[in-house]
Amino acid sequence: MTKRTLEIDEDLDFQRKEWLWQRIGIAMLILFVLVALLGLTGAGGPLSHGAAGDRGSPIHIEYERVVRRGARATMKLHLRSNAPGAIQFWVSAPYVEHVKIETVLPQPDGVSVDQSRQVYTIRSDAAEATVLLHAEHLTIGRLHGEIGLVGGPSVQFSQVSLF
Amino acid sequence: MDTVLRTVVVYLFVLVVFRISGKRSLSQITTFDFILLLIIGEATQQALVGNDFSIINAFVVIGTLVTLECLFSRMECRWPLVGRVVGSLPVVVVEHGKLLKERAEQEGVTLSEILTAGRERHGLERLEQFKYAILERHGGISVVPIDDAR
Numbered sequence: 001m002t003k004r005t006l007e008i009d010e011d012l013d014f015q016r017k018e019w020l021w022q023r024i025g026i027a028m029l030i031l032f033v034l035v036a037l038l039g040l041t042g043a044g045g046p047l048s049h050g051a052a053g054d055r056g057s058p059i060h061i062e063y064e065r066v067v068r069r070g071a072r073a074t075m076k077l078h079l080r081s082n083a084p085g086a087i088q089f090w091v092s093a094p095y096v097e098h099v100k101i102e103t104v105l106p107q108p109d110g111v112s113v114d115q116s117r118q119v120y121t122i123r124s125d126a127a128e129a130t131v132l133l134h135a136e137h138l139t140i141g142r143l144h145g146e147i148g149l150v151g152g153p154s155v156q157f158s159q160v161s162l163f
Numbered sequence: 164m165d166t167v168l169r170t171v172v173v174y175l176f177v178l179v180v181f182r183i184s185g186k187r188s189l190s191q192i193t194t195f196d197f198i199l200l201l202i203i204g205e206a207t208q209q210a211l212v213g214n215d216f217s218i219i220n221a222f223v224v225i226g227t228l229v230t231l232e233c234l235f236s237r238m239e240c241r242w243p244l245v246g247r248v249v250g251s252l253p254v255v256v257v258e259h260g261k262l263l264k265e266r267a268e269q270e271g272v273t274l275s276e277i278l279t280a281g282r283e284r285h286g287l288e289r290l291e292q293f294k295y296a297i298l299e300r301h302g303g304i305s306v307v308p309i310d311d312a313r
Contacts, residue, residue: 006255006295008253011252015254015269018252019270021183022182022183025179026184163172
C-alpha cells in the first residue's frame with residue numbers, strides 16, 4: 001500500500017478500546033432500561049410494588065418500594081375498624097419528617113399530631129375504608145415508616161428514595 | 164448546592180450517553196433526530212431545574228454548565244488523554260480508494276454515506292477517486308480526493 005501522507009491524530013489501539021467500551025456502554029444502557037421497566041428506578045413496575053399486613057386483616061397497605069425524591073408517590077391503605085362512624089389511623093412521625101403528605105383521600109375530618117405520630121380521622125359509615133395517601137419524598141436514601149390503626153395493629157414498611 | 168449537583172450529574176450522564184452512542188449518532192440530524200433532541204432537552208431541563216423556576220436557579224444552571232464545559236476544554240488541551248476519552252479521535256475509513264471495512268462497521272458508517280460526502284464536497288463519482296475519507300471527532304466525514312480527481 002502507498003505510504004500514508006495524511007497528518008492525523010489517529011490511534012487504532014485506542015480506537016479499538018473505545019469501540020469495546022461503547023459496546024459495554026450500550027449493554028449497560030439496555031440493562032438500565034430493563035431495570036427501569038422492572039421498577040427498580042421507581043414510578044411503578046413489578047419489583048417496586050410492595051405490601052404490608054395480611055389481606056383481610058384490620059390494616060393492609062400497598063406502597064411503592066422505590067420512590068423518587070421530589071416526585072409524587074401513592075400509598076393505598078385498606079383499613080377496617082371496629083368503631084363505627086369513624087376510622088382513625090396514624091403515620092409515624094419519623095416517616096412524616098422525610099415526606100410531604102400532599103393529599104389524603106377521602107379527605108380526613110381531622111388531623112392531630114403527637115410526639116410520635118400524625119393521627120388522621122376519616123368519617124365512614126362502613127367498617128372498612130380504602131384511603132389513598134399521596135406524598136412527595138423530600139430526602140434520598142432508605143426510609144422506614146409505620147402506619148397503624150388507633151387502638152389497633154400497625155404495619156411497618158420501608159422505601160428507598162432515589163435522587 | 165442542590166442545583167449545582169443536579170447539573171453536574173446531568174452533564175456527566177449526557178456526556179457518557181452521547182459518547183456511548185458513537186460519533187455518528189447525531190452528526191447528520193434527520194427530522195426524527197431533531198425531535199429526539201428536543202425531547203432529550205425537555206427531559207434534561209426538568210431534571211436540572213426541578214420545581215424551582217426562579218431566575219437565580221437558571222443562572223446557577225447556566226453558570227455550572229458553562230464552567231464544566233470550560234473545565235473540560237482546558238483539561239483536553241492540557242491532557243490529550245482527556246480529549247481522547249471525552250471527544251474521541253478521528254478514524255480513517257477509506258485509504259487510497261479502499262474502504263476499511265472493519266473500521267467503517269465499528270463506527271456505523273456506510274459506503275453510501277462516504278460516497279455522499281465525496282459527491283457533496285468534491286463532486287467525486289467513484290470510491291477510487293478517494294485518497295482518504297476520515298470520520299472526524301464530531302461525526303462528520305472529511306474527504307481528501309486523489310490528486311487527479313481534484
